[in-house]
Amino acid sequence: MRAVIQRVSDADVTVDGRVVGKIGSGMLVLLGVEQDDTEQDSALAADRIIGLRIFADADGKMNLNLRDCGGQLLAVSQFTLLADLSRGRRPSFARAAAPEHARRLYEDFIGRCRAAGCVVEQGEFGATMQVRLTGDGPVTIVFDSRRG
Numbered sequence: 001m002r003a004v005i006q007r008v009s010d011a012d013v014t015v016d017g018r019v020v021g022k023i024g025s026g027m028l029v030l031l032g033v034e035q036d037d038t039e040q041d042s043a044l045a046a047d048r049i050i051g052l053r054i055f056a057d058a059d060g061k062m063n064l065n066l067r068d069c070g071g072q073l074l075a076v077s078q079f080t081l082l083a084d085l086s087r088g089r090r091p092s093f094a095r096a097a098a099p100e101h102a103r104r105l106y107e108d109f110i111g112r113c114r115a116a117g118c119v120v121e122q123g124e125f126g127a128t129m130q131v132r133l134t135g136d137g138p139v140t141i142v143f144d145s146r147r148g
Contacts (some may be wrong), residue, residue, distance in 0.1 A: 002031075005049055031081075
């Protein structure tokens with residue numbers, strides 16, 4: 001499972017002109033699911049991402065996680081994170097999970113984040129989406145469950 005995590009002041013995702021997910025301060029998480037990913041990958045991703053200390057404490061140091069600062073999470077499925085560019089200029093998405101498998105683990109990730117007490121909004125799985133964000137920092141981190 002691969003994720004791009006961005007600390008944001010606000011973010012939203014729109015499908016066909018309607019906002020389907022919107023947050024204030026928190027994290028935008030773009031999430032890609034690989035063929036071999038399991039619930040263990042989803043559990044690791046949820047734990048690491050919501051525990052990620054990228055928010056400023058009273059001294060201005062990145063020391064707080066999403067729950068500590070009362071932030072929100074916007075999760076957007078994005079199979080293109082798994083692009084393989086090793087054979088030319090047209091990306092291959094052969095490592096991306098089949099839609100039904102990816103949807104199950106994407107929803108599992110969201111459920112785990114909610115169960116941990118996070119406010120979670122989400123995109124619309126499989127839809128063409130427009131994602132808007134106001135980066136805070138900017139702080140952008142890449143997570144891969146195979147690398148921990």
